Amino acid sequence: MQRTTITYVLCLIWLCQLCFGSIEKTSKTLKCRCDNCKNGTCETEGYCFTMVYRDGQHKKYGYRCLKNIFFNPKDKRTDYCKAEGVANYSTFATACCDDSDFCNSGLVLLLPIDDLQESKWGTVQIAVAIAVPCLVICLVVLILVKCWHNKRLHIPLPPVEDSMEAPNLPILNSRVSLKYMIEITTSGSGSGLPLLVQRSIARQIQLVDTIGQGRFGEVWKGRWRGENVAVKIFSSREERSWFREAEIYQTVMLRHENILGFIAADNKDNGTWTQLWLITDYHEHGSLFDYLGKTTLDVPSMIRMALSISTGLAHLHMDIMGTQGKPAIAHRDLKSKNILVKLNGTCAIGDLGLAVRHDVTTDTVDIPLNHRVGTKRYMAPEVLDESMNIEHFDSFKRADVYALGLIFWEIARRCNVGGIYDDYQLPFYDAVPPDPTIEEMRRVVCVEKQRPNIPNRWQSCDALHVMSKLMKECWYHNATARLTALRIKKTLSNYRALEEIKM
Known part of the structure; x- marks a missing residue:
């Protein structure tokens, strides 16, 4: 009986294992x-x-x-x-x-710390979403306030010559001066204003009065936002001269205190005629020719004036190397009528329509295709007899120096020393007629080898003696023997420094 019970139990366990095993299997x-x-x-x-x-x-x-x-x-x-x-x-x-x-x-x-980070990022995103629109709104408000303020400060332009060509809508705040505008836009390049700004200024200029007349056209005094400017107006026949002069004025690194300040180039067309405008600084004393005709100079004024002209010419002649360098430039029409007198008694060289530039990489000269050949009275001997080597750039610089010597003679005649001075005269006034021909100038300068007369009294004044010595070294018949503009500048600068020490 006991054995039967055990057997029963074992069978029961076996059946359970078999049952559960089959469940596990399935x-x-x-x-x-x-x-x-x-x-x-x-x-x-x-x-x-x-x-x-x-x-x-x-x-x-x-x-x-x-x-x-x-x-x-x-x-x-x-x-x-x-x-x-x-x-x-x-x-x-x-x-x-x-x-x-x-x-x-x-x-x-998510890791436990991620929950905290996401919570933080959620806060930051909410803050950014609130802050950005607020900043945008503030910026818009500031712009509107600024516009309203500028409108209150707006000063109407004076009536212009042509309302279609010169709109009354200003492009700049009226308190911005022309000089400041040029300084902030040239970035040291000396090339004047950008073309877009040039055009905008030119169309707002009111012509006031004519101040000069030449073969190219007229020179006018103009007004731009209360400031004086000079407007050189070329006829449409002189388009090549206008374009050339504007091109030279915009040469990199040309801007200099003794070179006439260029502002803009523009054209005006009303359907029946076209005017070509060249806008520059205005100097109320006018040209050196006009100034010397009505004013005498003391010794310091004479030296200051001569030094400023030679400094400007030396800058023109200088070749500044570099990626933003300036090519050497020769004027080719240097005379007293093309030099402007500034309020402080110094001068600025203008009228660069006949100027030539030296390409140092190819050693060539870009001679403009222009029918104008310069002013016969100031032409060097080699130009008059056509012996100048136009392939060699230094030839043009030496011709400029010859003309500079004649200008020094005009200045020195007006120097008042002890109450004695000479009337103003043009070079060779006593040897050729007022409008000499090439043949007449060639005869006097090349054949007879005449030069302007130097009074004996100049030798008794140190300053006039220095000036007369420089003149003679400027107008040598042999061009290679002439001084350079830089040497003339240094000589006058050293003389002025010595005089200042004596004082």
Whole structure:
């Protein structure tokens, strides 16, 4: 009986094992993503497991299967399936799923610290979303206030010559001076204003009065926003001269205190005629020719005037090397009518329509195609007899120096020393008629080799003696023997320095 009972119990246990074993065998098998398994896949009758942890600044994930041995029989979940915290100084989080095959591939987990960071970022984004529109609104308000303020300060332009060509709409604040505008827009290049600004200024100029007349056209005094400007008006037949002069004036690094300040080039066309405008600084004393005709000079004024002219010519002749350098330029029409006298008694060289530039890379001269040949009275001997080598740039500079010597003679005659001075006269006034021909000048200068007369009394005055010595070295018949503009500048500068020491 006892043995039968034991046998019954054993059979019962065997039947239970057999029953449960068959259940286990028929339970569902789940495929999961596994990063440490062959083919990246594992199979389990439990759960698919996912873990995320921080490795430095990066988050990394781990995937595998969670076996039955980890199951809690009561809730069929384990502490492995939902956990987070800190381990080995790194945050981590875990999760499980059994919804479908590879369900752990799509689980997205947040580390404990990520929640805090996302919260912080959310606050920052809200702050930015509020701050940016506020800043934009403030900026718009400031612009509107500025526009209203400028409108209150607006001073109407004076009536202009042609309302269609010179609109009354200002492009700049009326308090901005022309000089300041040129300084802030040249950036050291000396090339004047940008073309767009040039055109805008030119169309707002009111012509006031004519102040000069020449073969090219007229020179007018003009007004722009309360400032005086000089407007040189070329006829349409002189377009080549107008274009050439504007081109030379806009040479890089040309701007200099002893070169006439260029402002703008423009044209005006009303349908029946065209005017070509060249706008420059205005100097109320006018040309050196006009100034000497009505004014005498003391010794310091004479030296200051001669030094400023030679300084301007030396700057023209100078070749400034570099990426923003200036080519050497020869004037070719230097005379007292093409030099302007400034309020401080110094001079500025103008009228660059016949100027030529030296291309140092090819050693060539860009001679303009222009029918004008300069002023015959101031032509050097080699120009008059056509023996000058026009392929050699220094020839043009030496011809300028010859003309400079004649200008010095005009200035020195008006120097008042002890109440004695000479009337103003043009060079060779006593040898040729007022409008001499090339043949007449060639006869006097090349054949007879005459030069303007130097009075004996000049030798008794140190300053006039220095000037007379310079003149003679400027108008040598042999061009290669003449001084350079730079040497003349240094000689006058040294003389003035010595005189200042004596005083």
